[in-house]
Amino acid sequence: MDRLLFGDNQFFGVNHMSEEKARAQSMRFQDIQAVIDVLDNAYDEGVKTFMCTTHDRIALVCDHMRADPERYKDFHFYPCMPYAHKYANAVTEDGMIGALKRFMPDEGLINAALRGGMSLAKKDIEGITTLLVDAEMKMFAGLSTPVIFLQNVVVDLLLGLGFKEAFRIFADHVKKRYNAEPGFITMNMPMLLDALEEQGIENPIVCSNINKIGFRMCGGFEAYEQTLKTKKFRAIAMSVYASGAIPPKEAIEWVCQQPNIESIVFGASSRGNIRNTKELVDRYWPK
Amino acid sequence: MIRLAVVGLGKMGLSHHAMINAHPGVKVAAVCDTTGYVLDVLNKYTGVQTFTDFEAMLRDVALDAIIIATPSSMHAQMVKAALEKGLHVFCEKPFCLDTAEGEEVTRIANEKGLVSQVGYHYRFVGAFQEVKRLLDAGAIGTITHVLAEAYGPVVLKPKGGTWRTQRAHGGGCLYDYAAHPLNLVNWYLGMPIGVGGSVLNSIFSQETDDEVFGTLYYEGGQSAQISVNWSDESYRKMSTKITIWGTNGRIYADRQECQVFLREVPESLPDFQKGWNVRYTTDLTEPVWFYLRGEEYSAQLDYFVRCIEAGNGSDNVNSFASASETDKVISMMIADAEQGASFASGAAQPVVAKQKKGLMTSLFGR
Incomplete structure (x- = not known):
């Protein structure tokens, strides 16, 4: 993995600091060309991996990249699935099974499963999971997706429920079908690592908030420090600026001092900010 | 260790289950729902004991506490x-x-000294707690007016067949969305003496409201206005905002930040300055043991657990008594909306055009 990965929150009106700023961003990035321009800036600054949700609009970015394979030959997508709001709103409208049917490429499987006495066999759960993954992956056909992530809302829901085998099902499918590394995004990193270990998922890629002020590092700052020191996993730090609460230099300097971190994912809307982050990382995180 | 059951595994119930199951002080001893497939999957993969019969669960499982996340029309009986x-x-x-049922269960809970809490999670959002702190400190002087808003993209087309689209079961914009800003206004200003100008309009829904407007009147001439719409796709997700005007300034808050304009700095707030003061969620939010979808959801459950542990069963945040106030305001608004506006003689009230009945309505009637 590259040391710097480019995130996509800024493109979709996600801002943990201000709703006004979030709205201004979603206006600015309404035209997909504005998104592509920023991605081009990042690419030209040497930030070549785009870690993005499977939002419908990402399909347009994919089309653009596919149309010019020469220009984007070193460009990698790290898809993060699912785009949760899509499902949450569908559940409110159609109920749980209605929503599932809406997103399943093949209704036959779930209908058959439900007819069988309203009980889902283990193979059905595996089947549904893998079909949902495949549906989300469709937009990336023909593009490089070396790491595929499960989003934190799903990871942490499964983690809380204790449905840990789902991590195994996801990991196996991603490896087998896409020859990709499975990744897990979480807000509860120490707890998740115990669960992944239990499932025999070795040296997993785990992306979580890691920042100097401990913002959204559940389980506590010390548990994160301890986990980074002692566990074997490939850590990606997100929210290193804690939504702007930590000045850039201070934030990057601190993250680069932590052990075991392989990459930092960050978002930016201008070439200047991309370059600043890149320069800070090059300075404080010598190769 | 508190032994707890979760009843109703919809969107809220499932996420409560995940959060409370991760709580170090709680053991989820059973879950109950009417849909077999959800129970089946949970039992198979997590080993939790499952029930489709609520009474049987209460009878057969030793419990200390329960989370009820069924449709609202079932609450009173289950509680x-x-x-x-x-x-x-x-x-x-x-x-x-x-509201009479609400009063009855409130009385039972109080008589038995049991902890009662309702999931008005916005009272656990750092920025809205900051508003409460500022008002208690007299930051903006005498309050004159409150504007309480909530917007989001829930019902965007004339379709959908869950209980959330039926007012009789506690669905609709008023119950689902407007209840939150109303609850915050209750927290900040207390109970209104009256309501007026209530509008409960359907935009897409056939059996309930999609937009809610109205005015709450308070003793001393204060007022609050409610503006809520759950069919607004310009919002990515539910967004709740509070603006409060007072003789010494104005407070604005949403989930991310609290902005305060002070004309003069009160002695009770020495760290503030004249003019604008802004504090963000990163600064206002207390850490939680487990995060799923916002600290406030975890924090309210942790608070429930702590109240049980401390034997604090009366004056807790979001107690049944407090939530009943919001229920009362909701029913006042329904009654007010039915009464309608005063019109000039000869003019008729506007009638919303009847929508063609959808398949669900034709099949199952109203």
């Missing part, structure tokens, strides 16, 4: 049964559709 079993109860909002 009552749980209280009679001596269980501490956390119930989803809106609490009880019939």
